[in-house]
Amino acid sequence: MSLFWFVIRQLEEIEAMATSKKVITREEWEKKLNDVKIRKEDMNKLVMNFLVTEGYVDAAEKFRMESGTEPDIDLATITDRMAVKKAVQCGNVEDAIEKVNDLNPEILDTNPQLFFHLQQQRLIELIRNGKVEEALEFAQEELAPRGEENQSFLEELERTVALLAFEDVTNCPVGELLDISQRLKTASEVNAAILTSQSHEKDPKLPSLLKMLIWAQNQLDEKAAYPRINDLATATLEDPSV
């Protein structure tokens, strides 16, 4: 068989595959959408779960009043959790550690990695504030012993101490440790640990559901052409591309 005919065959096959996809019109699809009943109270729960998990405590409290939705966690604990998170975000790591221990001493006891990351953050803050001597002392006394227990801790410690070796830390290879994103990373790690200790999921459900939607649409793309929602932010239904 010549190459020409081979290519033609291939093209035909591709075309056949394309046409064998089921096409679902907008009208059919909208009818299916209408048949789906989503309960208001379930949506309220989803929103409450978001407010609670992300720490919007005042909004959660108000939402409870405005919608009658009960939060799935004691709202008072959110305030404490947010105080810890905020302390880390502002660089008051010592304060944060104390607050976590007030909340539940088991959190740090059972979570050596988190404790190490908090101590590491403390070291970073000392270096940021130019307290070189204090930083060295802290690294040697508090962090190095932990590094002996765990190789990855040791590497992290060395990486952090390396900050001291550079005059212009903002342009050094480990400069990212001084970035605000490092604080946010540590803060969200503490946040997650506290939530887990309160037997609450560490992530809100809404983002997972949105990811499920993206996944489900991708999966369905293989079998059918149908009206998609491409822009989650506006939930606009697009016409099926045929």
Add this chain to the structure above:
Amino acid sequence: MVNNHKDLIGSYFLDAWRLSSKASADVEMEEEEEAPMELDTLNSSGGFSVVLSDKLTVQYPSVNLHGHDVGVVQANRPAPLKRLVYYFEIFVKNAGAKGQIAIGFTCEGFNKRRQPGWEANTYGYHGDDGLLYRGQGKGEAFGPTFTAGDTVGGGINYASQEFFFTKNGAVVGTVCKDVKGPLFPTIAVHSQNEEVSVNFGKEPFVFDLKAFEAQERAKQQIMIEKLSLPQNVSYGIVRSYLLHYGYEDTLKLFDMASRGTVPSMLAQENGFNEQDDTYALNQRKTFRQLIRSGKIDDAFGKLCDWYPQIVQVDSLKYYIMDGTSVTCFLLHCQKFIELVRDGKLEEAVAHGRNEFEIFFKLAEYDDLIKDCAALLAYEQPQKSSVGYLLEDTQREIVADNVNAMILSTNPNIKDSQDCLHSYLERLLKQLTVCYLQRRSLNGDQGEAFHLHAVLNSSKKG
């Protein structure tokens, strides 16, 4: 605003009422598919095996002579499809002379004198050699042998499109399921005195099916969690939800708390339709507050002042079910419910006689009025079958209806869908339909998506 749009709003909220009148599990969970319950005693093979009267035990009483006198029994129904995993177990009571026992799945027209796995479109895990047979006389290495005292299970994993088998609670192996159409759980006995009993789930399984399912779901979830979302999209969807339903005070606190943490770019991006989103926000909040605190007269009065077009109907129009009459209907019902709640039964009766009569002429309202009226029959109505009317959700439905009707007076709104559904609801509907559609294009195999189930799943992530 075309009237037709208002009608859609009306029927939407009547549906919402009916939905909330049923227990949540009934509505969300689809009809349970019929699963195998017992062994098929009508079509089991021609006398080589005997199914006992419990219809769950098989014996092979005679001496086997050749390959065509196998005692095969299928379940009375094929394995159900609309789930993540189907599973059943057998217990070998007696391995008989040769222990030629098999467990597997077979297609409908399977020749019941042959072992499962020997014929096309059949699969069998055999006890005497531990081999897996799929459609050929020759088996392939699979797992350990099994004999008297062993519990062996067979399952279909619809997510991975695999069969799997277990022995005494542990998975032995999996094999690709390359067959379509109904598959029957099947057991076979083929030597004298063999006896096997089957458990289709009436008794607890030896294998921890729940854990297996959780593990399979987690696998899928890990894949899904790897996908990335546009920045702050969840935040935006929550915000639009609060705007849509007029939870104004929550919104204010939400905005205040997120100032500084969420880039202001988001507000700019959505700036172009911001004006429509905040349409009558404060009034919508007021109505929700009034209705939620049971002050229906006040709500009605304010509606007459601010939005007469929503509640003023000439009496003739009551005969037509349109958006306006539905709003009036819901408010009158709620007033009645509030009176019952306060124990003012005589007043409730008077109110009902005044206001309900006109609605009785329409079949659309009939069942709902009956539910309201039934409240009068109970000394403790909150504990009765119509007790749901006294719950918060009923007030919320009335408040949501008023909210949607006010939104529909916005001259900039083109589609009734915009008054009815928040972005969140549209996304959840899309998600549900995608799952359903994908399943129906996949031979009806697999799970559907149920928001309710997701919300009530285990709390620890």
